[in-house]
Amino acid sequence: MKTTKRISSLAFAIIAFAVTVATVSCQSKQGKNASSEKPKDSTFVFATPKVLNVGDVIDKHFKFGTPRENGENYHIPFECVDTTGFLSLSDVADDVEYVLLKTSNAKQEIFIGAAKNIFICKDYIFVQLWDNIIQYDREGNLIRTIGRMGGGPGEYNGVYNMAVDDKTKKVIINCSGKINEYDFDGNFIRSQKSTYTDQLMPIDSNRIAVEVKNLWHDVKERLVILNRKGEVEKSFPRYQLFEHTDYGKSSGYTPHLTKYNDIICFSEAFNDTIFELKNDELQMRYYLDWGKYAMKPEHYYKNDIENMVGKISHSYYESDRFLIIPSAVAGISYTVVYDKKKDQIRIAFSTKFLKNRLFYKIMESSEKGFLNDIDGGIAQRVNAISNDSKYIVSYYYASDIKDYFEEAGYDADPKYPDKQAKLKALVSTIDENKHNLLIMMSKLKE
Numbered sequence: 001m002k003t004t005k006r007i008s009s010l011a012f013a014i015i016a017f018a019v020t021v022a023t024v025s026c027q028s029k030q031g032k033n034a035s036s037e038k039p040k041d042s043t044f045v046f047a048t049p050k051v052l053n054v055g056d057v058i059d060k061h062f063k064f065g066t067p068r069e070n071g072e073n074y075h076i077p078f079e080c081v082d083t084t085g086f087l088s089l090s091d092v093a094d095d096v097e098y099v100l101l102k103t104s105n106a107k108q109e110i111f112i113g114a115a116k117n118i119f120i121c122k123d124y125i126f127v128q129l130w131d132n133i134i135q136y137d138r139e140g141n142l143i144r145t146i147g148r149m150g151g152g153p154g155e156y157n158g159v160y161n162m163a164v165d166d167k168t169k170k171v172i173i174n175c176s177g178k179i180n181e182y183d184f185d186g187n188f189i190r191s192q193k194s195t196y197t198d199q200l201m202p203i204d205s206n207r208i209a210v211e212v213k214n215l216w217h218d219v220k221e222r223l224v225i226l227n228r229k230g231e232v233e234k235s236f237p238r239y240q241l242f243e244h245t246d247y248g249k250s251s252g253y254t255p256h257l258t259k260y261n262d263i264i265c266f267s268e269a270f271n272d273t274i275f276e277l278k279n280d281e282l283q284m285r286y287y288l289d290w291g292k293y294a295m296k297p298e299h300y301y302k303n304d305i306e307n308m309v310g311k312i313s314h315s316y317y318e319s320d321r322f323l324i325i326p327s328a329v330a331g332i333s334y335t336v337v338y339d340k341k342k343d344q345i346r347i348a349f350s351t352k353f354l355k356n357r358l359f360y361k362i363m364e365s366s367e368k369g370f371l372n373d374i375d376g377g378i379a380q381r382v383n384a385i386s387n388d389s390k391y392i393v394s395y396y397y398a399s400d401i402k403d404y405f406e407e408a409g410y411d412a413d414p415k416y417p418d419k420q421a422k423l424k425a426l427v428s429t430i431d432e433n434k435h436n437l438l439i440m441m442s443k444l445k446e
Contacts, residue, residue: 049273049284052338055291057345058329061085078332080349087337087348089370089380090415092322093392093442096374098426099125099140100398101436110134110142112436118395119164120386120441124184126171127437128162133171135186140439144186146171154188156180160197166387172208174200179208179230193230201257201264207233209264209277211257214238223266225280234280238268260318260389267316274316286323286338293329317385317392319444324392326382335369335382350379369394370442375419376411378404380442391441399432 065077089096103111110132117128124143125136133146148155156175163172169184174197181189196210203209206228212221222238258265264277265285272294275282317324323338335348348370369381378401384393405427414420430438 049287051287051289052323052336052345053289053291054327054336054345055289055293057336057347058293059291061347061349062329062332064329083349085346087335087346087370088373089442090373091346092324092337092348092370093374093444095443096372096377096380096419097441097443098423099136099138099439099441100426100430101125101127101136101140101439102142103434103436105142108142108145110145110436112397115395115437116159117162118384118393118437118439119162120384120391120393120439121164121166122388125439126162126164128159130158133159133162133173135184146182146186147173147180147188153191154180154182161199163199163201164387165202168202168205170202172200172202174198174210179226192226192228194226195230196224196226199257201259203264203277209257209266211266212238214240217241222268223277223282236282256315258316258318258385259387265316265318288325317382317389319385319389321445324382324385373411373415374442375416375423376414377420377423378440380440386441389444391443394440395437396440398430398435398438401438402427402430402432 061080061082063079063081067076101112103109112127112134113129115127115129119126119128123138125138125140126146127134127136131149135143135146137143149157151157156173156178158175159173160176161174164170165172170189171182171184173180173182174194176197177193177195178191179194179200180191183189194210196212198211198213200208200210203225208226210224210226212219212224214222218241220237220241221235223236224232225234227233256267263285265274266277266282267274272288272290273284274286274288276285277283315326321339321341323340325336325338327334327336337346337348338344339346350369350371369379372379378396380392380394382392383395385391386393405424410420410424
């Protein structure tokens with residue numbers, strides 16, 4: 001399989017300040033994203049980004065051995081060479097609060113299956129499922145479901161991706177062949193045709209940015225801007241293209257759109273740059289220098305496990321003070337934190353819980369997250385950030401949390417015993433017939 005040469009975004013920025021690239025819409029192929037509209041030319045504007053030397057920080061904390069074959073799989077041994085510098089939750093957050101989502105109200109009953117995402121707004125909590133969108137108030141009371149499965153107006157055949165805009169009070173969902181909009185009262189507003197089914201982010205009342213997954217290795221777009229008719233107003237090209245002869249394969253941790261204040265940010269799985277969408281151009285915001293841990297995409301596409309001793313950037317969350325990046329190297333998960341105020345890069349790694357069976361179950365067999373030294377409860381992985389960028393958010397199945405504390409107990413020496421007492425009281429009320437998820441929200445330091 002041939003690969004195109006990977007070009008460093010940073011080097012590219014130095015070589016050219018602006019590059020105009022003519023792009024074409026990606027061709028339809030067994031479920032690939034496609035558009036009948038021919039996208040216009042796109043200009044990339046490159047500014048000097050903030051360079052974060054993540055590779056040096058990884059070297060400080062971890063030592064990786066030579067990959068060894070273990071049956072059909074490769075095992076990459078590692079050890080922690082410095083655990084004293086790991087961040088705990090109190091290093092990034094001032095407080096922790098919890099919300100139990102209830103299963104019913106006077107009108108309907110909801111039991112959550114596999115939650116895909118969660119959105120914390122000023123007055124509401126929205127839970128995205130594959131076949132539903134559920135709305136709660138901030139106290140965890142069930143309000144309503146938004147839309148329903150079907151093929152009629154205001155209906156959908158699956159919630160592929162969604163975004164919640166707290167300013168306009170709109171819920172926007174991506175489903176097969178269309179994008180639907182609803183208000184916070186659950187009313188259907190409008191629908192537009194779309195052949196793109198990936199993550200989306202409203203730019204203004206008339207346009208939406210949509211990521212494009214590289215499922216088939218040769219998808220020529222990475223980001224598009226759609227107007228209200230679903231037409232492509234602008235398309236941003238992808239340079240890492242691959243020939244393929246087999247079935248489509250996801251590009252690992254897919255491109256990701258986030259919003260920090262009014263700034264829309266974008267990054268890709270194997271791209272070391274976080275861009276911001278500014279004046280309809282992609283402008284470099286952060287450059288993550290992973291050093292020798294930068295994963296080459298061809299290793300992933302070829303299933304070249306032996307050479308995949310590299311990083312995978314899952315996602316990123318930005319607040320006024322922090323850039324938080326849950327990541328992985330050689331299958332070892334951790335969280336990178338850039339403190340803007342101190343201009344410092346640190347790592348969070350919940351080593352205390354590595355051998356706990358229930359922790360593995362609840363944390364999805366990963367070690368990423370912050371050791372919870374505030375109330376001595378469960379470690380906080382980062383699933384989302386609140387719409388106002390003030391809280392990092394985790395969600396757990398309530399029954400799993402109750403089982404965990406019954407078996408594993410609580411930390412004997414929390415920083416705030418009163419908060420632990422409050423958590424214990426809350427956990428004791430969990431009833432799997434009455435509660436769906438436990439939402440954990442940690443207020444970030446300013």
